Amino acid sequence: MAAQEADRGVDTIRDREIGTEQDHLDQVYRRLEEKIHEAEFLMNDAAQRGQVGTPGALAERDAQVFRAGIHLNRLNNEYEDFLFGRIDLLHGKDGKKGPDGAYTSVEPADDAVRPDGTADIGETLHIGRIGVLDSDYAPLVIDWRAPAAAPFYRSTPVEPGRVVRRRVIRSRGRKVLGVEDDLMRPELTARLGGEDLAVIGDGALMAALGQARSHTMRDIVSSIQAEQDLVIRAPAASVTYVEGGPGTGKTAVALHRAAYLLYQDRRRYAGGILIVSPTPLLVAYTEGVLPSLGEEGQVAIRAVGSLVDGAEATAYDEPAVARVKGSSRMRSVLRKAVRGALELGDAPERLRVVAFGRRLELAGEELTRVRHAVLGGTAPVNLLRPRARKLLLDALYAKSGAASRHPGDPELAAELRSSFDEDVTTEDSFIAFLDAWWPELTPRRVLETMADEKRLGRWARRVLNPGEVRRLARSLRRDELSVHDVALLDELQTLLGAPARPRRKRELDPLDQLTGLEELMPVREESQRERAERLAQERTEYAHVIVDEAQDLTPMQWRMVGRRGRHATWTVVGDPAQSSWSVPEEAAEARDEALGTRPRRRFELTVNYRNPAEIAELAAKVLALAMPGMEAPRAVRSTGVEPRFVAVRDGDLAGAVREEARRLLDRVDGTVGVVVAMNRREQAARWLADLGDRVVALGSLEAKGLEYDATVVVSPAEIADESPAGLRVLYVALTRATQQLTVLSGRRDDPDADGVPDLLRD
């Protein structure tokens, strides 16, 4: 009875607090509506002025329409659920206010807390996805990336600063649904407007972590933790280098950092931010997060197999082939291949021209000598063509005997030579010869020529062993490009130089495209993805490069990514324990080359927000085998549900997988991932085809970075044996679930009586 009354008491306080936040939200919406009216007025006004047809008026109109459109677009996008936080702060040390209208002091004033432990709240700030000022320029909402919002994320009970209470507000549309509070200074009796500060709920983090997962990632703006916030707001001048185990929020932090950097220095990052992600699946999972953070498309999220325009590779090579293609040994093979490819095909054996009335011919040895002299230059091969042309002319001229005709008169000699050159170079036979003898090579063409084993063997002599040559040539005979081929194409592009194509049209200035109000629509409706893709096509280098799952990049991939950030600042996030690349030292060298000499700031993330303790504990057994001595991150919650083990003894693996997937679909609200060894992924997709779209089959390498409410890991031994880095790949597979995990074992796993496979026993 007493407990019920107490509950009711809490409910009334909760209702009152929700009411307070509702009042604030109402006020914010009124202000937003005013601003939308202002924007609409601007647009109408601009459109009317457009009827005056002078060039000056036109330009002015376009600029106004454009800005008003962006403004309106932004407000509409952010209309949903954009106010999410509040902090109540003590009076600050000085009375200075920043540009956002909030007091800037981080530390409380000396007399903020009275000797009897009471204190008054000196400032209350609401935090949201964009900043909103009221008509007197007082902050109604502070943008989450503004300096004044930092204490919302940074404050902890150990280092509270001025924050007394941090509140996360949940709202949908215009309605406040709930509040969750954390007290940062529980020892204080703080008063606000003459009343004690109320505390509701047990924190927003736990509420967020317990939610069901969907196929796209959510933003974490309302519950970023202090150690994560340090990374998100780290200064960009140096390389921000972040390591942390599975589920510590590396991907989430990387994405929020992109949004923060854009907010903080929009002009600088107009040059674009590139986020390199390991798989298209992870791109699809994460790319929805950024627009919800309020960005406008300066960010391109690309899978490592899609970094080269025109190539969209998703196929994986078998580990032994991947290992060759990823190795920096490929550099010298490709260098030889580029030169070798010039001599293939139907290169003519002789050059015949008529000049000064004489027949001239170059053939055999003579041509070989010219070719070697040209290749003595250091420029990319396609750019050596003018040099080839020049040296051919030299050789022909020498043959013509004309060189010795005017020994004493250099001017006349030069004239003679120039008319000789003109004679020869306008001849069709010369042009045709040059085209065939020094063809313009494309990266794809060179890669194709490497598919011939004999030829490749020549180019790879003393670099690759015969087994490697055979496997590499065989893999290149397939039509489909693999993820690792893309880095080779990029390297080849550099060795070849850009072919002399007509220059691309400059990107149209959005202002140029606008001619009236109606035409604002296409600009407004261009999605983040389309815009990012359009900009990315124009762009070869970026202002900031973020590498997710950096432990997986091969040396050749580091070179490819490095080329896109030669003048960039960097954020690199990864976990060595999850690396599927088997020669980490070689990759580290290539990485260091890509990152250059900029100073590095290292950060570590230590808390696992994804896996419940029961699953984290099981995964730690594999970590101990894969990376002895490496510490697993600490799990923050526990579900009481232990991982389940099922041994498939009758050989019906398909049946067992289906049954387990069905069972888990019944037990969780969100998604179920079934992780199998790479060579089973198509088979597994067929097994699960009719179970609906909440369940997905994944090859072990595709599971990188993703998460599901529940997972089925099929045959740990198969996954571990598939590659030299197999145990680390298994560690990835075992750390994907937010709630439940089933491990299915076959005979190869040697399960014990309880179905626990050999690899996961104590």
Ligand SMILES: Nc1ncnc2c1ncn2[C@@H]1O[C@H](COP(=O)(O)OP(=O)(O)OP(=O)(O)O)[C@@H](O)[C@H]1O
């Ligand atoms: N501060 C936070 N508040 C709420 N959820 C969080 C927070 N930090 C991380 N998460 C959640 O934890 C999960 C794991 O985050 P994320 O995928 O970024 O981890 P990761 O370190 O990249 O993991 P992995 O190395 O396994 O790919 C995500 O669902 C993410 O939304």
